[in-house]
Amino acid sequence: MNLTLKIWRQKDSNAKGQMVDYKVTDISEHMSFLEMMDVLNEQLVNSGEEPVAFDHDCREGICGMCSMYINGEAHGPDRGVTTCQLHMRMFNDGDTITIEPFRAAAFPVIKDLVVDRTAFERIQQAGGYISVNTSGNTQDANAIPISKHAADEAMDAATCIGCGACVATCKNSSAMLFVGAKVSQYALLPQGQVEAVDRVQNMVAQMDLEGFGNCTNTGACEVECPKGISLDNIARMNRELMKAAIK
Amino acid sequence: MALDSRVPEGPIKDKWTDYKNKINLVNPANKRHIDVIVVGTGLAGGSAAATLAELGYNVKAFAYQDSPRRAHSIAAQGGINAAKNYQGDGDSTYRLFYDTVKGGDYRSREANVYRLAEVSANIIDQCVAQGVPFARDYGGLLDNRSFGGVLVSRTFYAKGQTGQQLLLGAYSAMNRQIARGKIEMFNRHEMLDVVIVDGKARGIIARNLITGEIERHSAHAVVIASGGYGNVYFLSTNAMGSNATAAWKIHKKGAYFANPCYTQIHPTCIPRSGDYQSKLTLMSESLRNDGRIWVPKNMEDVMAIREGRKKPTDLSEEERDYYLERRYPAFGNLVPRDVASRAAKERCDAGYGVNATGEAVYLDFASAIERYGEEQAKIHNLKNPSKEKIIELGEKIVEAKYGNLFQMYEKIVDENPYKTPMMIYPATHYTMGGVWVDYNLMTTIPGCYCIGEANFSDHGANRLGASALMQGLADGYFVLPYTIGDYLADDIRTGKIPTDSKEFDEAEKSVKDRIDFFVNNKGSKSVDYFHKKLGKVMWDKVGMARNEKGLKEAMAEIKQIREEFWKEVKVPGNADEMNPELEKAGRVADFLELGELFAKDALMREESCGGHFREESVEESGEQKGEAKRNDKDFAFVAAWEYKGEPADAVLHKEELEFKDIELKQRSYK
Ligand SMILES: Cc1cc2nc3c(=O)[nH]c(=O)nc-3n(C[C@H](O)[C@H](O)[C@H](O)COP(=O)(O)OP(=O)(O)OC[C@H]3O[C@@H](n4cnc5c(N)ncnc54)[C@H](O)[C@@H]3O)c2cc1C
Ligand code: SF4
Ligand code: FES
Numbered sequence: 001m002n003l004t005l006k007i008w009r010q011k012d013s014n015a016k017g018q019m020v021d022y023k024v025t026d027i028s029e030h031m032s033f034l035e036m037m038d039v040l041n042e043q044l045v046n047s048g049e050e051p052v053a054f055d056h057d058c059r060e061g062i063c064g065m066c067s068m069y070i071n072g073e074a075h076g077p078d079r080g081v082t083t084c085q086l087h088m089r090m091f092n093d094g095d096t097i098t099i100e101p102f103r104a105a106a107f108p109v110i111k112d113l114v115v116d117r118t119a120f121e122r123i124q125q126a127g128g129y130i131s132v133n134t135s136g137n138t139q140d141a142n143a144i145p146i147s148k149h150a151a152d153e154a155m156d157a158a159t160c161i162g163c164g165a166c167v168a169t170c171k172n173s174s175a176m177l178f179v180g181a182k183v184s185q186y187a188l189l190p191q192g193q194v195e196a197v198d199r200v201q202n203m204v205a206q207m208d209l210e211g212f213g214n215c216t217n218t219g220a221c222e223v224e225c226p227k228g229i230s231l232d233n234i235a236r237m238n239r240e241l242m243k244a245a246i247k
Numbered sequence: 248m249a250l251d252s253r254v255p256e257g258p259i260k261d262k263w264t265d266y267k268n269k270i271n272l273v274n275p276a277n278k279r280h281i282d283v284i285v286v287g288t289g290l291a292g293g294s295a296a297a298t299l300a301e302l303g304y305n306v307k308a309f310a311y312q313d314s315p316r317r318a319h320s321i322a323a324q325g326g327i328n329a330a331k332n333y334q335g336d337g338d339s340t341y342r343l344f345y346d347t348v349k350g351g352d353y354r355s356r357e358a359n360v361y362r363l364a365e366v367s368a369n370i371i372d373q374c375v376a377q378g379v380p381f382a383r384d385y386g387g388l389l390d391n392r393s394f395g396g397v398l399v400s401r402t403f404y405a406k407g408q409t410g411q412q413l414l415l416g417a418y419s420a421m422n423r424q425i426a427r428g429k430i431e432m433f434n435r436h437e438m439l440d441v442v443i444v445d446g447k448a449r450g451i452i453a454r455n456l457i458t459g460e461i462e463r464h465s466a467h468a469v470v471i472a473s474g475g476y477g478n479v480y481f482l483s484t485n486a487m488g489s490n491a492t493a494a495w496k497i498h499k500k501g502a503y504f505a506n507p508c509y510t511q512i513h514p515t516c517i518p519r520s521g522d523y524q525s526k527l528t529l530m531s532e533s534l535r536n537d538g539r540i541w542v543p544k545n546m547e548d549v550m551a552i553r554e555g556r557k558k559p560t561d562l563s564e565e566e567r568d569y570y571l572e573r574r575y576p577a578f579g580n581l582v583p584r585d586v587a588s589r590a591a592k593e594r595c596d597a598g599y600g601v602n603a604t605g606e607a608v609y610l611d612f613a614s615a616i617e618r619y620g621e622e623q624a625k626i627h628n629l630k631n632p633s634k635e636k637i638i639e640l641g642e643k644i645v646e647a648k649y650g651n652l653f654q655m656y657e658k659i660v661d662e663n664p665y666k667t668p669m670m671i672y673p674a675t676h677y678t679m680g681g682v683w684v685d686y687n688l689m690t691t692i693p694g695c696y697c698i699g700e701a702n703f704s705d706h707g708a709n710r711l712g713a714s715a716l717m718q719g720l721a722d723g724y725f726v727l728p729y730t731i732g733d734y735l736a737d738d739i740r741t742g743k744i745p746t747d748s749k750e751f752d753e754a755e756k757s758v759k760d761r762i763d764f765f766v767n768n769k770g771s772k773s774v775d776y777f778h779k780k781l782g783k784v785m786w787d788k789v790g791m792a793r794n795e796k797g798l799k800e801a802m803a804e805i806k807q808i809r810e811e812f813w814k815e816v817k818v819p820g821n822a823d824e825m826n827p828e829l830e831k832a833g834r835v836a837d838f839l840e841l842g843e844l845f846a847k848d849a850l851m852r853e854e855s856c857g858g859h860f861r862e863e864s865v866e867e868s869g870e871q872k873g874e875a876k877r878n879d880k881d882f883a884f885v886a887a888w889e890y891k892g893e894p895a896d897a898v899l900h901k902e903e904l905e906f907k908d909i910e911l912k913q914r915s916y917k
Contacts, residue, residue, distance in 0.1 A: 012824060030520050032659075038525055038775075045773040045828065050819045053827055055313070057486040059526045060655065062411055063317040078658075085658050110457055111825045118434065121314055125426040129419035132376045134298040134724045136366070141375040142333060145387030155380040155405055158412060162316055191378045 001027050001093035005040065007052055008100045010109050013116075017109065019098070033076065033086040034059060034066065054113040061085040061226060064161035067168070068113055069100040074165035074224045082163060082226045102168035106175070106211045117164050119210040120178065126206035127199035128182045130191050150188050157184040159227045166221035166229075172213030177221040179207050180233035187240050197247050200240040250503070250887055250902045253685040254358040259908045260340075263362045266686075267729055271736035278303030280742070281735050282466040284451055286438045286493050288315035288421065290414055290716055291699025292472030294723030297420035300429035302728060304735075307464055308421070309433045309453060311488055311830075316418045319474055319486040320719065323410020324531035324652065326392060326402035327716040329367040334391055338399040340364045345909060347714060350396045350583055351679070351707020352857035352877060353911050354509070356885070356904065358686060359704045366725040367717050371403055373724060377416040381405050392533055394712035396583035396916070402713045407531055407651045413716055417723070436462070437830065438493045439758045441469055441500050441695060444750045448497075448695035452751075452758045456830065459823040461759055463751050465744035467735055468694045470727065471497060472719075475678035475700035477510065479838045479845065480790075481782025483675035484516060484529040490834040491841050494682050494701045502690035503887035503900060505703035506680035507841065508849035511710055511858050512791050513676035514540075514587035517659055518607040527674040528659060530610070531652055532712040535580045537615035537645065538669070540587070542599040542608050544568045552601050559601070559609055559668050570594055578916040585709045585858045586916060588673035589875075592791050595672070602670055611668035616641035673791060677715060679706045679858065680848070683887040683902075687730035688722060691887075696731060698722035703885070708857025762822045765832045770817040774831045777812045781805060781835070781842055789846050794862040798850040802843055802895060809839040843894035848886055851899065854878035871913060879911050 002025045010017030024040050031039075034056055041051035057065040066083040070076035076086045091097065099113065107115040132138065158181070166177040183200050186192025192199070215234060222231045255266040273281065281304050285296040288310045296308040310318060330343040343364040348355055371389070375381065381403050382390040391400040405412035424430040435456040442450040442465070450465035476491035477483035498504045515530045543549050544566055551557035570590055572579045582590075591608050594600070601607050620641025624632040627640075642665050646653065653664050660670070682690050682697040684704055690697050699719040706714060788801035812835070820826040855864040855875035864876045885902040 028521055028523065030661075031523055032525075035523050035525050039523060042773055042775060045817060045819055048817075048819060051828060053825055057312060057317060057488050058319065058322050059487060060322060060528050062322050062408070063312070063319070063486065064314075064321075065312060065317055080654070081658060085655075087658065087661075089661065114825065117313060121422075121425075121432075121434075124419070125422045129423040130376065130378045131423060132373075132420075133301045134294070134373055134420070134728070136369045136373075136725055138369070138372040138376045141331070141371045141381075142388050144375075146383055147387050148383045148385050151380050151383040151387075154378075155382075155412070158380050158405075158415065159408060161321075161411075162314065185380065186378055189378050189380065191376060 001029070001088070001091070003027060003091065004096040006096060006098040009052070009112055012111055013108055027088055029087070029089040031088045032059070032084060033070070033088065034084050036088055052113060053111045056084055059084040062161060064163040067102045067115065067163055067165070069102055069168055071098055074102060074168040075226055080226060080228060082161070102164050104167045104173035104212070106173065107164060107167065117162070119212070120162050120164065120175070122210065123175070123179060123203055123206045124182065127195070127202040130186065131195060144190055146189060154185045154188040157181045157188065157229065157233050160229050161227055163226065165224045165226060167212065169220045169224040170213065171218065171220070172216060174215045174221070175207050175212040176215040176234045176237065177225060177229055177231070179203055180237035181229045183237040183240055184233040187236060196240060197244040200237060201244050204241060250683070250900050251685065252356060252902055253687060254356070255686065259358060259361045262358055263365055270729060271733045273732050273736050273739060275303050277739040279305070281305065281738055282307065282744070283468050283470060283731070284464060284466040285309070285470045285472060286451065287318065287472035287474060287699070287701070289318035289320035289472060289474055289699060290410070290417060290719035291723045292470070293318065293414065293417035293421055294720050295470055295472060295698060295727050296430055297417060297424055298724050298728045299731070300424035306424070306430045307433065307466060308430055309436045309438055311435065311437045311456060313434050315421055315432065316415060318414060319489050320410045320414045320716070322486065323716055324407045324529065325394065325533040326404035326409045326713040327370070327413060328394070328401050328711070328713040329371045329403060329717065330364055330401060331368050331371060333389060334400045336399045338401050342399065343367060343401065346397045347705065347711060348707065348909050349914060350709055350711040352709050352914055353707065353879065353883065353906065354856055354904065355705055355707030357906060357908055362726065363705050363718055363721050366721045369725055370717060370720045374413060374416050377419060379405065379412050379416040392536055393581065394532055395535060395581045395587065396578070396711045404533070407533070407649060410716060413720065417720070439496065439833065440754045441497050441692070442750050442754045443500055443692065444744065444748060447693045449744045450746065450751065452754050457825055459821070459826065461755055463746040463755060465746045467738045467741060467744065468696065468731060470696040470698060471682065471701055472699045472723070473701050475681070476838070476841055477675045477678050479781070479842050480675040480785045481778050482519065482524060482527050484513060484527050487526060490837070492834050492837045494697070495837040495841055497682065497690060497692060497695055497697070499890050501692045502695060502697070503683040503889055504681070504844065505683035505885050505887045506708070506848065507845040507888070508789070508852060508859050509679035509708045509857060510675060511584055511677040511679060512588045512673045514584055514591055514673050515610060515671045516674035516676070517656065518602060518604065518670055518672040528655065529674070529676060530656060530669065530671060532584070534610060534649060534652065537648070538580065538610040538612050539569055539614055540571050540580055540608055540610055541567045541569045542594045542601060546598065549599050549601065553603060575916045582916045583709060583711060588791055589860060591673055606672045607670040608672065609668040610671045612645055612664065613668070616645055616665070619644035677710055679703065679708060679710055683885065687733065688727050689730070689734065694734060696727060698727055708859055761833070762829065765816065765818040765829055766820065766822050768816060768818065770815040772815045772817060774816060774818065774828060774835050777808060777816065778835045778838070780808050781839055784808070785842055785845070789849055792860050792862050793849050795850065798846050801846040802850070805839065805843040805846065806895070809843070812836065812839055840894050844888060844897055847895060847897065848888065851886065852882060854882045856882070870917065871915065877913070
């Protein structure tokens, strides 16, 4: 198929960006979206132009690097996938596709489609861990049985890949789904109880400090999340916050 | 220089404990004055950085991604081995040790493997304490699955995302130390050289990938944990950015590179579909627990399937060739990876491949779905359940076990693997070879260590499934933090290493010169053009089966591609900005050297062992006819190569392998 691409180009964080039109031809429906971008970039390199910078690495939906806002949707029109898992069979010959970076005040653009998501790092550093040193004499792993239910639910929360689609999608640029997922993983496990109060308070405080917005329960994040992280995690985080406030 | 593996004396089961008791320690107050650089924050580097910081060292950690959480370890699916014997099926430290040495086709260092098996149980304890949500059974205890090449169930897993969960565990431990200021994290930084002062590794030169700035970083020791070099094939299951640059740079500064030809071609990957393909996707080995591999028995059916006249589900049991079950009745679909890959290639080379390219075999879940369905029907007390009901119940169980993998497959191939068998084909996946290290995980450069997939140590000529995660975490959490102390004990009075020395000047200059060359070269071809060309030579001539003629041609062709690359490569953009093409150019330049050494090593090794199959070395008769033939008399050594300028001039050093605790045998999975 032949396509028109409208892509956000921005030289660096200080430059003003703009949308630029490109054409690509002979795109196979079996290509992934990023392979289509590779075709464009090869074309640009061969004609001496600078290729479009975009984040990507694993290309199998797990590293969380890729982050494009395609036709007004984070990770594009398909559901339950990251940008790298999106396939061209979702598009039709002759389509015009707009491609922008994930936008949020807390995610400044570095170049073209690449954004700075280190705000997520600082939130994790504020409390996204259990304080246990490596020693080689921790208690036996089976010493604390954990119900399969709790373990599975913790696992579901823990599958967040830190991509930031939830933030990019939210009209308030809220990071509640991302933070809620981490808080929930530990809240559901006995190992996480000791530091539960500090954890939720510190992580939420850092989230506010980074300039992420409030949650007004529109639920857009859950819809766009490639890993199906559920809104229940936000509710659980709010309960943890209430509990912490009482303690 | 003679190779000294520094394996301690004494019986194998006491070596590590005795050694730890005698090793030099650095007192906690002194650790504050010692800096350690860790390049790479995957399972190996992440666990090492966190543990070293917990101990009190000042750690500087580097990754080319924007977060440690995105290292390629995140993509590991299937699981991690540990000799816990929770299933009571006869597992033990010795058995894990034995399986790993045998699985590696007797080309690994016994003492290292024993230590790995010994600390494996600690890894699981540590990860659970960190909150890693491993799969559990209904009693609340940890669950296990089995992987290829073994007869026990010792693999711990977190759905199909084990690597992700383990890495997030190490990441959380790192975050705690970053918050305390004990780790300084340099995201989006790429190490481009190591700096050696008075014969010791004392720092690195790194490029800030956002600004393009070239930075100097000093430390008392440098740890390389930069992962494997599978991308030398262009197409592999590695991440797009996975590269050999860090490992190759230290090789050029004096670290020997061991066994580069030992590469794992993984049997179960999604077949390639076209020339535009940028990477290959793994379907976890765990699928072979329940999936059965086959191709049609008759050529007419193969043709009918390729032309779309028949569907695989139309073929009766008698019309299918479950070739692994046929050839290897004892292990069946769970033979080790090298064996399974070669068997798939054998069938496809004979013309039985089931897709248009002729390079695909089936991985079929129909029997498993039926078996689970019947089991569930009994559990739910259903009398005379219909076939549909059984399938429905069975599919639920299969979904619970492998749901995310099935979804991944469906998204890529656009076929429903619950209803029709998956198509799979082998792809490059893991590199057993790597930087040579001694028992302390130190390279031949004093003070320069190498851990995780980047080193060569524990898997011999073939890695068993679920053992890379184990090794990365063993190295980072439990081995390196001890052994590095022994070295650093001499540095407590050294003080900060200055970065204004001539050694730093020189290293920085050579890095800058190379970058300037790339951005100023007015070539005519993109970096990918050369990378793809290299990959094709590697796959065709240094792939699953190798022979003398092909390897010699490969060496010459790679050299030619390299020469053309330095003339014709075109890199748009500038040095002082974010420039992904420039990053790729540097990596491909290194692959173009590594690829040639790889072929040279394969040429030298005139035997078949593990992932390295020489067509000239097969069993000629008897029960094992046609199987790989190892030559222990002449080749029971580690090939460690010393850099001498051109890859073709590299000098071979042999570390002879002794097997005192295991008897060398022909590996039989029949
Ligand atoms: C798809 C897939 C599935 C797998 N499944 C399993 C499994 O189920 N079980 C199992 O045991 N093994 C599995 N493996 C193998 C295993 O995942 C890897 O061998 C292991 O994770 C490697 O870890 P590492 O820490 O050595 O390197 P990586 O995780 O690759 O980390 C490399 C690090 O080095 C950094 N880096 C690289 N070069 C530079 C540079 N020049 N400068 C700065 N930083 C640099 C990167 O940023 C990254 O942080 C799988 C591998 C793949 C590809
Ligand atoms: S919650 Fe979902 S959308 Fe948000 S960062 Fe995690 S995986 Fe991405
Ligand atoms: S590139 Fe890793 S999730 Fe898309």
